[in-house]
Amino acid sequence: MLKAKNSLGMIFFPAFDWAISPTHPEREERLLYTQDQLLEEGIFDIEGIQEYKPAVATTEDVERVHFCFPDVDSIVTRSHYISAGGAIKAAQIVMEGEKQRAFAMVRPPGHHAMKTVLGSRGFCTINIEAIMCEYIRKMYGPKRIAIVDTDCHHGDGTQDVYWHDPDTLYISMHQDGRTLFPGTGFPQECGGPKALGRTINIPLPPGTSDTGFMMVMERVVMPILEDFKPDLIINSAGQDNHFTDPITNMNFSAQGYAALNTMLNPDIAVLEGGYSIQGALPYVNLGISMAMAGLDYSHVREPDFNPESLKESQDILNYISSLCDAIPDIYFNPPEKTSDGVVKDGWSVRHKNIFYDTGGFSESQTESLYLCDDCRGILKVETGKQSGPRGLGVEIPRNACKHCRDLALKIVEEAQNKSSNRYVQLINRQDEEYIRYGF
Amino acid sequence: MLLLGIDVGGTHTDAVAAGEDGIKARVKVATVHENLLSSIQNALEAITAEVDPGLIQQLNLSTTLSTNSIVEGKVEDVGMIVSAGPGIDPYSVMPCKNYHVIPGAVDHRGTETSPIDSNALKAAVDSCVADGIKVFASVSKFSPRNPSHEKTMQLALNGKADFITLGHKLTGRLNFPRRIATAYYNCAVWRIFNNFADAVSGTLEKTGLGHVKVNILKADGGTMPFQLSRDLPVQSIFSGPAASVMGIIALCDITQDSIIYDVGGTTTDIAIFVSGAPLIERDGIHIGSYPTLVRALKVRSIGIGGDSAVSLQSGTVRVGPNRLGPSMAFDGNHPTLTDALIWKGSCHCGSIEKSKKGFADFAAKNNISPDELAEKAINTAVGTIHDETRQLVDEINQQPVYTIHELLENRRIVPRKIYMMGGPAEALKDSIFQKFQLSTEVPPNYDVANAVGAALTRTTTDIELFADTEKGVMFIPSLGYRENIPRGYKLHDAEKDAMSHLLSHLGDLNIASAGENAEITASSSFNMINGYSTVGRNIRVKCQIKPGVVRTYS
Numbered sequence: 001m002l003k004a005k006n007s008l009g010m011i012f013f014p015a016f017d018w019a020i021s022p023t024h025p026e027r028e029e030r031l032l033y034t035q036d037q038l039l040e041e042g043i044f045d046i047e048g049i050q051e052y053k054p055a056v057a058t059t060e061d062v063e064r065v066h067f068c069f070p071d072v073d074s075i076v077t078r079s080h081y082i083s084a085g086g087a088i089k090a091a092q093i094v095m096e097g098e099k100q101r102a103f104a105m106v107r108p109p110g111h112h113a114m115k116t117v118l119g120s121r122g123f124c125t126i127n128i129e130a131i132m133c134e135y136i137r138k139m140y141g142p143k144r145i146a147i148v149d150t151d152c153h154h155g156d157g158t159q160d161v162y163w164h165d166p167d168t169l170y171i172s173m174h175q176d177g178r179t180l181f182p183g184t185g186f187p188q189e190c191g192g193p194k195a196l197g198r199t200i201n202i203p204l205p206p207g208t209s210d211t212g213f214m215m216v217m218e219r220v221v222m223p224i225l226e227d228f229k230p231d232l233i234i235n236s237a238g239q240d241n242h243f244t245d246p247i248t249n250m251n252f253s254a255q256g257y258a259a260l261n262t263m264l265n266p267d268i269a270v271l272e273g274g275y276s277i278q279g280a281l282p283y284v285n286l287g288i289s290m291a292m293a294g295l296d297y298s299h300v301r302e303p304d305f306n307p308e309s310l311k312e313s314q315d316i317l318n319y320i321s322s323l324c325d326a327i328p329d330i331y332f333n334p335p336e337k338t339s340d341g342v343v344k345d346g347w348s349v350r351h352k353n354i355f356y357d358t359g360g361f362s363e364s365q366t367e368s369l370y371l372c373d374d375c376r377g378i379l380k381v382e383t384g385k386q387s388g389p390r391g392l393g394v395e396i397p398r399n400a401c402k403h404c405r406d407l408a409l410k411i412v413e414e415a416q417n418k419s420s421n422r423y424v425q426l427i428n429r430q431d432e433e434y435i436r437y438g439f
Numbered sequence: 440m441l442l443l444g445i446d447v448g449g450t451h452t453d454a455v456a457a458g459e460d461g462i463k464a465r466v467k468v469a470t471v472h473e474n475l476l477s478s479i480q481n482a483l484e485a486i487t488a489e490v491d492p493g494l495i496q497q498l499n500l501s502t503t504l505s506t507n508s509i510v511e512g513k514v515e516d517v518g519m520i521v522s523a524g525p526g527i528d529p530y531s532v533m534p535c536k537n538y539h540v541i542p543g544a545v546d547h548r549g550t551e552t553s554p555i556d557s558n559a560l561k562a563a564v565d566s567c568v569a570d571g572i573k574v575f576a577s578v579s580k581f582s583p584r585n586p587s588h589e590k591t592m593q594l595a596l597n598g599k600a601d602f603i604t605l606g607h608k609l610t611g612r613l614n615f616p617r618r619i620a621t622a623y624y625n626c627a628v629w630r631i632f633n634n635f636a637d638a639v640s641g642t643l644e645k646t647g648l649g650h651v652k653v654n655i656l657k658a659d660g661g662t663m664p665f666q667l668s669r670d671l672p673v674q675s676i677f678s679g680p681a682a683s684v685m686g687i688i689a690l691c692d693i694t695q696d697s698i699i700y701d702v703g704g705t706t707t708d709i710a711i712f713v714s715g716a717p718l719i720e721r722d723g724i725h726i727g728s729y730p731t732l733v734r735a736l737k738v739r740s741i742g743i744g745g746d747s748a749v750s751l752q753s754g755t756v757r758v759g760p761n762r763l764g765p766s767m768a769f770d771g772n773h774p775t776l777t778d779a780l781i782w783k784g785s786c787h788c789g790s791i792e793k794s795k796k797g798f799a800d801f802a803a804k805n806n807i808s809p810d811e812l813a814e815k816a817i818n819t820a821v822g823t824i825h826d827e828t829r830q831l832v833d834e835i836n837q838q839p840v841y842t843i844h845e846l847l848e849n850r851r852i853v854p855r856k857i858y859m860m861g862g863p864a865e866a867l868k869d870s871i872f873q874k875f876q877l878s879t880e881v882p883p884n885y886d887v888a889n890a891v892g893a894a895l896t897r898t899t900t901d902i903e904l905f906a907d908t909e910k911g912v913m914f915i916p917s918l919g920y921r922e923n924i925p926r927g928y929k930l931h932d933a934e935k936d937a938m939s940h941l942l943s944h945l946g947d948l949n950i951a952s953a954g955e956n957a958e959i960t961a962s963s964s965f966n967m968i969n970g971y972s973t974v975g976r977n978i979r980v981k982c983q984i985k986p987g988v989v990r991t992y993s
Contacts, residue, residue, distance in 0.1 A: 001531070001729070012839060013841065013846075015842065016965075018843055023966070041526050041616075053838065053839045053840060278548065298528075299527065300526060303524075
């Protein structure tokens with residue numbers, strides 16, 4: 001009988017009764033064949049591997065991370081609460097020492113959900129990784145966390161949530177934004193003024209296969225991780241780089257995903273995208289699970305797997321190699337100024353227009369970070385759907401200085417009295433206070 | 440009309456004859472391990488001395504034969520022919536020497552992605568035949584979705600095997616390693632079980648019971664017809680605990696979430712009832728080193744029983760898990776839990792005098808008062824039972840679910856009542872009540888509840904139906920049934936078909952079981968999408984005859 005080298009907790013929640021719409025790629029059937037494959041392989045019978053029931057995230061778990069307007073319950077479905085709860089369960093298993101690793105194979109995904117949430121973008125509503133990370137920090141103290149996003153789409157949501165956080169390293173490898181939704185994720189996007197070099201984007205050309213991905217892992221991801229020395233490594237395990245995925249153009253294989261996972265050696269993996277539900281997910285999920293458990297995955301391969309025909313051209317490899325030369329510098333010698341935003345009255349201000357492709361509306365947003373010399377600074381977001389009611393969000397970071405904390409509370413108080421904002425939300429991480437006004 | 444139940448246990452073979460209005464006869468004979476048949480013979484003779492053999496209609500038999508053969512390794516060599524395809528290395532689940540993996544693959548939807556390598560297949564068969572193998576198992580990955588590889592392997596064995604187990608005939612549930620282990624065990628005990636079955640038939644003839652219909656107990660709290668058991672002997676493993684649980688159902692009126700204890704000599708079996716119905720193990724029972732797909736009631740065995748040794752280790756009183764011979768009341772020379780209960784006056788069996796003297800001597804030798812020793816021993820035993828029970832209930836409440844509805848509506852099991860049976864049950868009752876503060880009941884005839892359970896247990900069976908409207912097929916793997924369906928086939932049609940096949944299967948087995956015990960246990964339908972359009976539905980339905988008893992005496 002097989003025994004896992006690393007004990008692994010798996011949270012498998014296929015949400016068999018939830019979908020955006022009956023024919024949407026993110027649908028009930030999505031994890032059905034994965035479940036069949038995992039059951040047929042008997043993976044839960046392997047010594048050291050155990051399946052767990054997801055937790056259900058609370059409104060507070062969501063409010064600890066997101067400015068949600070008009071409020072959490074009017075945007076978030078029960079399925080999102082469970083999917084975020086699945087990630088939280090994964091964290092509990094690892095942090096409590098019950099298992100060495102955990103894989104939350106849950107849906108719906110979350111990495112396109114930004115700091116401010118007015119609806120759904122790219123099949124995501126709330127950022128389940130971020131909700132998990134902040135749950136970890138609340139329950140188990142401050143942690144340096146590295147999130148490595150291997151989904152084919154740029155994780156613009158996770159990037160946005162952690163844009164100003166120097167204690168969270170966000171690395172995203174994805175298909176070049178010039179060729180795929182959401183159209184972002186370029187190297188010059190490397191973090192806000194207080195967290196420069198903590199966001200690392202690696203846009204890869206269409207057609208990248210196992211060799212290219214592993215080159216990036218070896219020459220960019222691993223050296224940076226080694227320097228950052230995170231307490232925890234999280235893998236946002238999107239599986240749509242697969243050569244059979246219907247909505248992307250990459251050539252990654254189950255073997256490649258498993259090898260990447262072995263090298264990355266994450267404490268926790270959380271499933272993101274992946275829409276080749278028959279040809280890829282069963283094999284990729286099996287490969288990743290086995291790699292996390294330290295088991296031999298060499299027999300896991302897709303029925304139509306032909307490594308020769310998937311190989312990237314020399315041109316592509318040369319291009320990736322040049323990226324590998326340039327990108328580490330962004331982390332090791334970050335630029336002095338952030339790529340977007342202007343400084344105004346001691347605040348670093350940037351304006352954003354965010355399109356919600358699932359909801360079909362745009363959000364207009366002004367985000368400001370108070371530039372404090374003594375702490376990370378408070379964050380202020382003024383936002384609203386076009387021509388809709390405006391909302392204000394203010395966040396006090398955990399290590400805020402007294403001046404910033406008082407300033408934030410003053411802004412919130414004034415906003416209640418005389419601002420044009422219909423809704424006001426305060427995230428006070430220092431006092432564990434999450435308050436909404438005007439609802 | 441009488442129903443006979445025989446439970447061949449580790450120490451005793453119990454038999455009862457159950458009538459319409461109560462138990463008409465009950466006997467206990469010693470089990471002869473080397474010769475289980477003689478134990479059955481003795482039990483039959485004893486019981487027919489008390490009731491008219493002509494009135495006996497049915498015999499339900501629970502035997503440890505298959506279990507013991509496997510545990511003791513007295514099994515026949517099996518030739519295993521396996522088609523695995525991609526996934527976990529098939530050699531990691533190799534249960535025996537003559538194990539051959541043939542290239543070929545079927546995927547999760549039952550599509551053949553690579554045909555069987557016929558040369559490799561022929562070489563494997565030849566090699567097994569050269570080794571003198573006579574029984575074979577043919578198992579392929581995803582065979583419940585498409586058994587064609589198993590059938591190809593069966594054809595290659597034509598004329599060369601006394602018996603072949605096909606993986607998909609065991610169950611429609613998925614789990615390749617378990618299917619391999621289950622098929623292996625089924626072959627390994629096939630001959631020994633069939634020889635035993637022949638002998639039982641012979642004995643019945645001789646005892647004037649040739650007319651009696653025989654069923655074999657299964658671990659899931661049901662029976663299967665004797666004839667069927669000859670092809671599926673693996674289904675008879677670990678039926679003992681199931682008999683006890685069914686006995687409790689027959690003797691008590693259980694309606695709430697409850698805990699059942701069967702306190703034996705060496706172990707206590709714990710079972711959990713939800714709203715009056717026993718819980719079934721999600722996957723299947725473990726035997727030897729392998730988990731199987733044999734359906735079973737969820738029963739946990741812990742090392743506390745009447746014969747568990749009482750010992751002192753640096754001042755701490757321990758009970759079990761080892762057994763150092765019988766209780767002092769029965770001429771043993773080490774005190775047991777039973778002796779502790781006798782000292783406290785809650786148990787009256789064997790030689791009370793001998794037990795009390797031995798117990799007091801042991802206490803004196805260890806510088807502890809016999810009162811304190813007895814009290815601590817009982818508290819320790821009850822404490823262990825309590826902790827293990829809580830753990831089991833927690834585990835059950837933690838079991839994964841796959842839909843939002845299940846997760847949010849899933850109610851927690853909260854036991855409201857305790858039922859106890861087995862030798863020391865009556866003696867332990869008060870201590871258990873004190874510990875749990877839950878109503879605790881020990882029914883009359885608790886000491887032969889297992890045989891009562893055997894006698895009254897109904898036939899159970901379960902099937903899984905799959906339909907794929909894109910491919911236009913519906914199939915029930917365990918019945919080997921397959922038919923074409925129209926594109927408009929819906930979940931409702933599948934549920935109707937599953938039920939009617941379940942009932943007609945029972946009809947084929949000559950069981951006039953009432954349809955009211957049939958139930959759908961799981962049913963789901965998924966739209967299958969290609970691009971952005973629906974191309975069909977993937978439908979899955981499970982149904983079963985509920986485990987239960989034909990009548991109760993509560």
